[in-house]
Amino acid sequence: MMLPADWPGGFWWHWLVFTVIIIAFVLTLVMGLIWIERRGMARMQARLGPNRVGPFGLLQPVADAIKVLLKEDITPARGDKIVHLLAPITAFFPVLMIFAVVPFQNGALLADLDVGVLYVIAISSISAIGVLMAGWGSNNKYSLLGAMRSVAAVVSYEIPLVLSVVGVVLIAGSLSMNQIVLAQNVPFILLQPLGFLIFFIGGCAEINRSPFDLFEADSELTAGFHTEYSGMKFAMFYLTEYGEALALSAIITTLFLSGWKGPLLAPWLWFVLKTITVFFIMVWTRTTLPRVRIDQLMALSWKFLFPLALINLFITAIEVLVWPEALPWTMIPVNIAIMAVLVLLWSKFFKLGWGRVAV
Amino acid sequence: MTLKTEPFMLNIGPVHPSTHGVFRLRTTLDGEVIIDIEPIFGYLHRGVEKLAEERTYTGFIPLTDRLDYLASMSNNLGYVIAVEKLARIKVPERAEYLRVIIAELQGIASHLIAVGAFLNDCGAFFTPFLYMFREREKIVDLFEMVSGQRLLYNYMRIGGFAQDVPDEFLPALDKFVRQMPGFIDEYDRFLAENEILLARAKGVGILTREMAIDICASGPVLRASGVKWDIRKVDPYSVYDRFEFDIPIGSVDDCYDRYRVRVEEMRQSLRIIKQAMEQIPPGEIRAKVPHLVRPPVGEAYAHTEAPKGELGFYLVSDNSIAPYRCHIRAPSLMNLTALRDMMIGWKVQDAIIIFGSIDITMGEVDR
16 A cells, blocks of 8 residues: 555644654563563573563563553652652653654654754753652652652763763764764764763663662662552653663664664664664663662762763864864774773772761 | 751661561661661561470470571571480481581571672672572472471481481482582672672671670671681581581671672582581481480580571470570571661661671571
8 A cells, every 4th residue: 555655744644643653663662672671681580581471471561561550559648749640750751752853764753853962861851850759759768869869860970971972973963863873884882982881871870770770779779769659650650761771772772873774674673673782781781780889870970981971072072173084994993992991091090989988 | 058958767677678577777867878777676576485485395496497597407406406415315427417418508508598688789680699599499409308398497306307318319419519619609700700799898887806706796797807716616516526627707897708708608518518428427317315305404505507607595404395494596686786886877778788798587586
């Protein structure tokens, strides 16, 4: 069946249809990620994981969703009811909004904003407000502690995150996500290895992935900011968590792994494959690493990532200015060598903060 | 401008993922920093010591299982040794060796959980824990073979054992002893050099040598503080004087040392088991003991090196079939007493791992 060229026609129709398609696509992917996380983690932990619902347990997220919908929705008696209700919504919607500028294949993005990268960075920080609201509205000290940690981490990690993206923007010469993908003749992970490292670590810290999952730190704060949530509100936070993970993977894919580009397979398939690969690395670290402490989390941001991001930006700017025509193949080994030297130097001269506070 | 801040109170527990049972820590926090704690326990009190006075000497053995339920065999051993001392019963040679084997196996099983749970408290999402459980499962299988139970074994009897081990036990044990060092090395390689674990556990929760001695700490907690004190060496019971093994000690007295000491102790336990398997003689498994033991009037205190520390049973006999008084010196409880000094000044996250590194079982703390 051939669709007419201007299908679905009309400004509002066009937007509505594609928004629905993207939301459906994203939610399906999120379900897939949940499955990958649970099965992959189980595999690394010498157990089976969910394998009863559907083939290979693929429908487990559906069963979980149904269960969670039927659960009683509890609001703490002395909590702030309105804030408690609004918090999951405030946390969840920005995540969906990020996907408006993510190119699933060439030109297949809802809005090819000229300031796409800026938009992503601005929108993704809004989720932190939702987390803070959850911590405040729950009237629970665990929640409050988790929320405080979350805000502190997001505020600190935003800076190295932005600085590391600027390196990419400098090379690509554009803030538009689609233009950045088009500019990647070689994936930027090779030209910006340090930037990638900083972005990945900072991103993991910002979206509450292990080893920086201090906001919900289940062995310390029971469930952190969403201790007091149940039913659909909890499901919203759960979706937020994986939605953010998907968003981060998608952005890393776009910025550093040349997005939908790739031989043989369909572009959108390449995009999904790369996204899943990035996500899988996050699952891997989650199963492998213990959690850092809050002061170490801060130290990592301010002592390691922030200066390294500045240096990275500086070096990238020089490279772009002085050798604009340099072949990528000569810059790749140089940049990787610079990264290795810097990372070694920093880990030698700086220590993560630790120590006892005199009381 | 300075913001006005004030400390607040946070209840950790009694129901909390990291309290290893029903333990409650009432902490006063200044932001994330702990400025005061008050440990509260007793939620699991069952009056075990009083119950002992209403049971026969043999009838109390199942209850000792429920003290440190992760090391039931060690509790059995501590108790039967106390009764044997009180009633002056000589245990057959084979039973003595078997007791050593079983107790050391139990020590490994308990330390596996201690290490796994400690890493879980550090935030390693269940991975080390589940691998430790995989290895523990093999020990539990061995215990099931001899006693038919998987958690509360009730296997030891006054004067020996309930029954001899089946024929397939020693070959299975041999296989386990040959496999296990490889696993311990593998886990140690992954964990001991992990940057985050080092950053989290090194220098945290220091229990100085003097303090450890003052609070009567024992077991890995005491040894991690640099005191070479192991009941198996300093006051050998059973046939421990016939084996060669080292006492691993720590140097910095922190959480990381307590972890290292436990890993090292597992290796030493395997060494003891290996020697005991070579030397174990055939013969009787149980001394001729009447069903109702009536020890002569008197008292006896016997201490053994349980996985968590010095487990002591103090029994007073009035020549009846039940002890007149039974007191249990629980290592978990004693080791907890320094908690306040270890935790103050650290952050909430450190408090959790300090608590985890002490390795307690609430069944033993509350009795």
